[in-house]
Amino acid sequence: MHEMGIAMQIVEIAAASIPKNVENIQVERVNIKVGKLSAVVPESLKFCFEIVVKDTPLSGARLVIEEVPVVARCNECSAEWTITGPVFTCIKCNSGSIQILSGRELDIVSIEIADP
Amino acid sequence: MEIKVVRKVLDVNDTMAQQNRSRFADEKVFVLNVMSSPGSGKTTTLVKTISRLLPEIKCAVIVGDICSTIDADRLSVTGVQVVQVNTDEFGGDCHLAAHVIGNAANSIDLEAVDLLIVENVGNLVCPAEFDIGEDARVVVLSVTEGEDKPLKYPLMFRVCDAALLNKTDLLPYLEYDKNDAVKNILQIHPDMSVFEISAKTEEGFEPWIMWLKERVKKKLA
Numbered sequence: 287m288h289e290m291g292i293a294m295q296i297v298e299i300a301a302a303s304i305p306k307n308v309e310n311i312q313v314e315r316v317n318i319k320v321g322k323l324s325a326v327v328p329e330s331l332k333f334c335f336e337i338v339v340k341d342t343p344l345s346g347a348r349l350v351i352e353e354v355p356v357v358a359r360c361n362e363c364s365a366e367w368t369i370t371g372p373v374f375t376c377i378k379c380n381s382g383s384i385q386i387l388s389g390r391e392l393d394i395v396s397i398e399i400a401d402p
Numbered sequence: 403m404e405i406k407v408v409r410k411v412l413d414v415n416d417t418m419a420q421q422n423r424s425r426f427a428d429e430k431v432f433v434l435n436v437m438s439s440p441g442s443g444k445t446t447t448l449v450k451t452i453s454r455l456l457p458e459i460k461c462a463v464i465v466g467d468i469c470s471t472i473d474a475d476r477l478s479v480t481g482v483q484v485v486q487v488n489t490d491e492f493g494g495d496c497h498l499a500a501h502v503i504g505n506a507a508n509s510i511d512l513e514a515v516d517l518l519i520v521e522n523v524g525n526l527v528c529p530a531e532f533d534i535g536e537d538a539r540v541v542v543l544s545v546t547e548g549e550d551k552p553l554k555y556p557l558m559f560r561v562c563d564a565a566l567l568n569k570t571d572l573l574p575y576l577e578y579d580k581n582d583a584v585k586n587i588l589q590i591h592p593d594m595s596v597f598e599i600s601a602k603t604e605e606g607f608e609p610w611i612m613w614l615k616e617r618v619k620k621k622l623a
C-alpha cells in the first residue's frame with residue numbers, strides 16, 4: 287500500500303531532527319510507534335525504509351518499530367481493556383459507546399545517533 | 403545519544419486536512435468521503451444519489467481514479483461538476499491525500515456547491531488513515547463480497563459514519579448471509595448507520611438520501 291510514502295515521510299522528519307552543529311553524524315536507529323489499528327504493515331514499512339534511507343543523511347539507520355496495542359475505554363462503565371479481535375463492544379457491559387485510547391499511532395519517537 | 407522527536411508521521415496530511423476543513427466551513431460546503439473496495443458500487447451509487455439530491459442540494463464530485471476517466475465520465479452524466487484527480491504520486495496509488503483534495507477544490511466554484519462528494523480510491527485500507535477534511539465518511543460494501551469484510555478491515559468500519567450495503571438486488575442469487583454482514587458491521591462500530599441498497603434498482607435509497615440530506619442541511623443552516 288502506501289508504506290513507501292510513509293517511509294519517505296519518516297526519513298524526512300528524522301533527517302530534519304538531526305542536530306545541525308555536529309559533523310559526520312551517524313544515525314543508528316529511528317524509533318517509531320505503530321498502532322495495531324493503523325493501516326501500516328510493520329514488515330513492509332521496514333523494507334521500504336531500507337530502500338528509502340539510502341543516499342540520505344540517515345543512510346545505514348535501522349527502523350525500530352514499537353507496536354502499540356488497541357486499548358479501549360467504555361463510556362458507560364469505565365472498563366479499560368485491550369482489543370485483540372474484531373469486537374469493539376465493552377467486555378464488561380457490552381456497551382457500544384467506547385473510546386479508543388491507543389492503537390492508531392503512527393508516530394516518530396526519537397532518533398539515536400552514534401557517540402562520536 | 404537519543405534525540406526526542408515526537409511527531410506524527412502524517413502530521414503534514416493532518417494539517418492540510420484541517421486547512422481544508424476550515425475552508426469548507428467558511429464556504430459552507432459539506433464534504434462526503436466515499437470509500438470501498440474496488441467495484442463495490444461507489445460510482446453507480448453516487449450517480450443515483452446525486453440525481454435524487456438535485457436540484458435541492460447542489461453537488462460537485464472529486465473522483466480519484468488511478469488511470470482512466472471512466473468514472474468521471476459516468477458521474478458527469480448527472481450534469482454536476484466532476485474533477486478527476488490522479489492519486490498521490492508520492493504516497494502511491496492507494497488513497498487520496500488532503501493536499502490532493504485541496505488542489506482539486508481550487509478548480510470548483512465552492513460558492514455554488516452545497517455538497518462536495520469525494521469518490522476515494524477503491525481500497526479498504528489506507529483511505530481510512532488519511533483525513534481529507536471531510537464532514538462524513540461512508541463505506542460501500544456489496545453483497546458479492548464476504549460477510550466478514552468488516553472484521554478484516556476494522557479501521558475503515560470504525561472511522562465511517564455510515565455503511566451502504568449495496569447490490570441487494572443480487573441477494574436471491576447468492577448464499578449471502580445479510581444479517582451476519584450487518585452484525586459484523588455493528589460489532590466493529592455499534593453506532594454505524596447501515597443502509598441496505600441496490601444502486602441498480604434504487605431500492606432502499608430513501609432512508610440513505612434522508613440521512614445525507616439531513617446532515618448537509620444542518621451544516622448549511
Ligand SMILES: Nc1nc2c(ncn2[C@@H]2O[C@H](COP(=O)(O)OP(=O)(O)OP(=O)(O)O)[C@@H](O)[C@H]2O)c(=O)[nH]1
Pocket residue numbers: 438439440441442443444445446447473523524568569570571572599600601602603
Ligand atoms: N447488480 C448490481 N450491480 C451493481 C450495483 N451497483 C453497482 N453494480 C455494478 O458493479 C460494477 C462496479 O460498480 P461501480 O459503480 O463502477 O463500482 P466502484 O466502487 O465505483 O468501482 P471502482 O471505482 O472501480 O472502485 C458495475 O458493473 C456496476 O454496474 C447494484 O446495486 N446491483
Ligand SMILES: [Mg+2]
Pocket residue numbers: 444445446473521
Ligand atoms: Mg468508481
Ligand SMILES: [Zn+2]
Pocket residue numbers: 360361362363364365376377378379380381
Ligand atoms: Zn462497559
Ligand SMILES: [Zn+2]
Pocket residue numbers: 287288493494495496497528529
Ligand atoms: Zn495509501
